[in-house]
Amino acid sequence: MTRKSSTEAKTSRRQTKLKQEHDEISDDEKPNNTRNLTNMDLNEPELTQEHVQLQPLEENVMVTSDELIIQRNETIDEESAIELKMAMNEEYSDSEADDDEDVEDENRKAENDKSRRRLPVSIKELIDYHSSNGKSIKEIVDRINIVCKPEEKISYGYVQKYLYRKRLEATTAKKARYYRKKYGFVYRRMRRKPILTDVHRQSRIQWCQAHVEDKFDQDIFIGKTTLKPFLASLNQLKGQTPDPSQPRQQTTLHLWGAISRKGASPLQIFDGPLTTAMYLETLLENVVPFIAENYPEGHRFHQDNNPKHSAKLSQEFLSSTGINWVKSPPRSHDLNPIELVWTELIQNVAKRLPKTLGQVIVAVKDYWKTLTPEKCSEFIDKLSNVVPKVLEKNGEWVSLA
Numbered sequence: 001m002t003r004k005s006s007t008e009a010k011t012s013r014r015q016t017k018l019k020q021e022h023d024e025i026s027d028d029e030k031p032n033n034t035r036n037l038t039n040m041d042l043n044e045p046e047l048t049q050e051h052v053q054l055q056p057l058e059e060n061v062m063v064t065s066d067e068l069i070i071q072r073n074e075t076i077d078e079e080s081a082i083e084l085k086m087a088m089n090e091e092y093s094d095s096e097a098d099d100d101e102d103v104e105d106e107n108r109k110a111e112n113d114k115s116r117r118r119l120p121v122s123i124k125e126l127i128d129y130h131s132s133n134g135k136s137i138k139e140i141v142d143r144i145n146i147v148c149k150p151e152e153k154i155s156y157g158y159v160q161k162y163l164y165r166k167r168l169e170a171t172t173a174k175k176a177r178y179y180r181k182k183y184g185f186v187y188r189r190m191r192r193k194p195i196l197t198d199v200h201r202q203s204r205i206q207w208c209q210a211h212v213e214d215k216f217d218q219d220i221f222i223g224k225t226t227l228k229p230f231l232a233s234l235n236q237l238k239g240q241t242p243d244p245s246q247p248r249q250q251t252t253l254h255l256w257g258a259i260s261r262k263g264a265s266p267l268q269i270f271d272g273p274l275t276t277a278m279y280l281e282t283l284l285e286n287v288v289p290f291i292a293e294n295y296p297e298g299h300r301f302h303q304d305n306n307p308k309h310s311a312k313l314s315q316e317f318l319s320s321t322g323i324n325w326v327k328s329p330p331r332s333h334d335l336n337p338i339e340l341v342w343t344e345l346i347q348n349v350a351k352r353l354p355k356t357l358g359q360v361i362v363a364v365k366d367y368w369k370t371l372t373p374e375k376c377s378e379f380i381d382k383l384s385n386v387v388p389k390v391l392e393k394n395g396e397w398v399s400l401a
Contacts, residue, residue, distance in 0.1 A: 123152065127159055137163070137183075160184070193397045194331040201395030203329040208387045208395075216380050219300045219326075220265075220291070222258040223338035224274065229253070229349060229360040251357055255345075255364065256282055259338050261380060262294040264371035269361065279308045280317050288321050302336070304328045334386055334400045337379040341371065 123144060130140040137159050145153045164183050180186075196204075230251055254274060258265040266286040270278065291299055301323050303309045309325075318325050333339045349363045382400060389398045 123148065123154060124162065127162055131163060194333070196331060196395070196397060200329065200331050204332055204335070204390055204395040207329045207332070207335065208390045212387050212391065214384075214387075216383060217261055218295060218298055219302060219380075220258050220260045220287075220295075221302050221336050221338045221380075222256070222287075223336055223342065224254065224256045225342040225346075227253040227255060227346060227349065227360070227364070229354055229357075251360075253360065253364075255342070257338070257341070257368070258287060258290070259341060259371065259376045259379065260294070260299075261373060261377050263373045263376055264341075264368065265290040267365065267368045269364065274308065276308045276311050276313060280314060283317065283321070283323070287323070291323065298324070300324055300326045302326050302328050304332070305330055334398050335383065335390070337383045337400065340379045340382065340400060341376075 126144050126147075127140055130143055135143070137156060140159050141154060141156055148154075160183050164179055164185065228251070252271065254270050254272070256268040256270075256274065268282045268286060287301070291301075301318075303325060305327060308314060328335060345364065345367050348367045349360060352359070352363045354360045354363055386398050386400055390396070
């Protein structure tokens with residue numbers, strides 16, 4: 001039964017009861033303060049002392065539920081009294097029903113508040129709460145943005161950085177690398193582009209036009225790099241003591257080598273500056289035998305205009321040994337595929353985390369052994385893709401990777 005039908009039933013029962021009570025009341029049992037208009041002289045011009053004293057009785061007088069509301073100068077018959085009381089009862093029943101509805105609404109809200117889980121106060125507590133329950137970063141962002149204010153909405157990057165920094169506190173370098181990889185952080189060093197003048201651009205364009213359709217089958221590319229294996233670790237936290245097994249003094253190694261489609265030449269490792277005499281000795285020990293073994297029919301030896309390469313003594317040595325030297329354009333590391341070899345070598349050594357200089361040299365030599373003719377050809381093939389791009393950009397620098 002609905003609330004409205006129950007209210008109507010109560011009202012009908014009260015009306016029946018009131019009629020029965022009124023039938024039982026006799027005329028002698030009516031209240032004494034009931035007045036009849038016929039007992040008063042309405043045409044009396046002046047008020048007597050008695051009328052003056054009766055003036056306060058003009059106000060409405062509320063009586064008990066068994067009596068009727070009596071007003072001065074008015075007579076209420078039986079039917080009017082019953083209708084008045086019935087109207088009062090209906091009014092009371094409606095207000096009572098409204099009160100019951102309010103109470104039920106309050107109880108329902110209280111039950112919902114009890115069943116609802118209490119949410120943390122701050123955004124960081126919400127992130128910790130959802131993260132502890134195994135939610136992904138996207139799910140955490142969606143859940144928090146639903147309940148927070150528009151001006152407090154968070155982004156994917158905010159949650160990512162907060163969780164990363166929290167897990168990085170008081171952790172090891174190995175764990176730091178793990179969490180960087182887990183949350184998608186990648187360390188990228190700003191790429192350095194050489195400053196090119198109009199002369200450099202013109203030289204680059206001429207070189208690319210001469211080799212635009214070349215497959216570089218008989219070409220040898222040389223290069224030199226510097227390796228600093230014991231730089232301070234980027235993962236070391238503030239206040240953390242350095243690793244005692246690492247040398248405190250920085251060590252610098254210089255590497256020199258050459259690659260071609262027939263493989264790599266022997267690697268030269270030295271710790272001092274490369275002079276002209278050392279360079280010629282390196283060519284005599286490593287390059288000349290490599291050319292004689294792999295390119296008896298002809299070759300092209302690419303080297304830039306470094307002072308050691310263009311010195312008079314070097315020119316005489318190249319002519320006497322029969323090395324066919326081809327000048328590479330200046331400031332053009334993107335046109336030398338051995339730069340890719342040096343980048344991969346440094347990364348490979350860093351992954352092995354060497355503690356001593358001997359371990360560094362072993363790691364360098366182990367990598368150099370992996371430079372098979374197939375792998376060297378992969379590096380040289382990328383040069384074939386760079387040459388057309390340099391021509392399209394009018395000699396500007398292009399990434400070789």
